[in-house]
Amino acid sequence: MDITALFSLSYGLYIVGAMDGNRPVGCTINTCFQVTSTNPLLAISLNKNNYTLEAIRRNKRFSLSVVAEDTDNMIIATFGFMSSRDNDKYADFGHTTLEGAPLVNGTFCSRLVLDAEQFIDCETHCIVVARLVDTRKEEGKPMTYEYYHRVVKGKAPKNAPTFVEEKPQEKTSAPIAKRKYVCDLCGYVVETDNDLPADYKCPLCGADRSHFVEE
Numbered sequence: 001m002d003i004t005a006l007f008s009l010s011y012g013l014y015i016v017g018a019m020d021g022n023r024p025v026g027c028t029i030n031t032c033f034q035v036t037s038t039n040p041l042l043a044i045s046l047n048k049n050n051y052t053l054e055a056i057r058r059n060k061r062f063s064l065s066v067v068a069e070d071t072d073n074m075i076i077a078t079f080g081f082m083s084s085r086d087n088d089k090y091a092d093f094g095h096t097t098l099e100g101a102p103l104v105n106g107t108f109c110s111r112l113v114l115d116a117e118q119f120i121d122c123e124t125h126c127i128v129v130a131r132l133v134d135t136r137k138e139e140g141k142p143m144t145y146e147y148y149h150r151v152v153k154g155k156a157p158k159n160a161p162t163f164v165e166e167k168p169q170e171k172t173s174a175p176i177a178k179r180k181y182v183c184d185l186c187g188y189v190v191e192t193d194n195d196l197p198a199d200y201k202c203p204l205c206g207a208d209r210s211h212f213v214e215e
Helices: 003-008 051-059 073-081 145-150
Strands: 014-020 023-029 032-034 041-047 061-067 095-098 101-104 108-122 125-137 179-183 189-192 212-214
Touching (some): 014 041, 014 051, 014 073, 014 101, 023 051, 041 108, 051 061, 051 108, 061 101
Antiparallel strands (some): 032 041, 179 189
């Protein structure tokens, strides 16, 4: 079975925000759809390992920020490749609140506030069905997941439903000339003959040299 056939399904990008007591937490997701039009219900998919899901189970209220094509890539990477369990994802961006739900500062198409009503177990993931509480319309063109991969050159984090583990390359007898560095925030890979410069910044998410790990 060719799993890449699923890549033709349409997705967007969203930042989920929730409160863990007095602390804002959040994550990047790519699955959200409207279920009903009257007194709207929406559904999102979260990996069971996401700390944000734990916060939503406790507090029920959460926000959904619709990522735009000009949203800061560093926001997408920080919320997608770090865990709120031991990181303050809002530290570099700041946040406001809407109806008690945290909104990371930045350029987004719109903001939604929802209250979780159902949690549906789907093996590795959980579908959260939630009632729309409030909205705030902003500016920008929604970023599709296809745009994120094709233009931004982003990768799916391991907790995403679309994550596909890369197969290891077959070893050859040819000498490996280049050194490979991987950004631990967004997964961007750099190959170079020499050490990575101290002032190097990730062209995808903007992370500095300290976030690059040599493989």
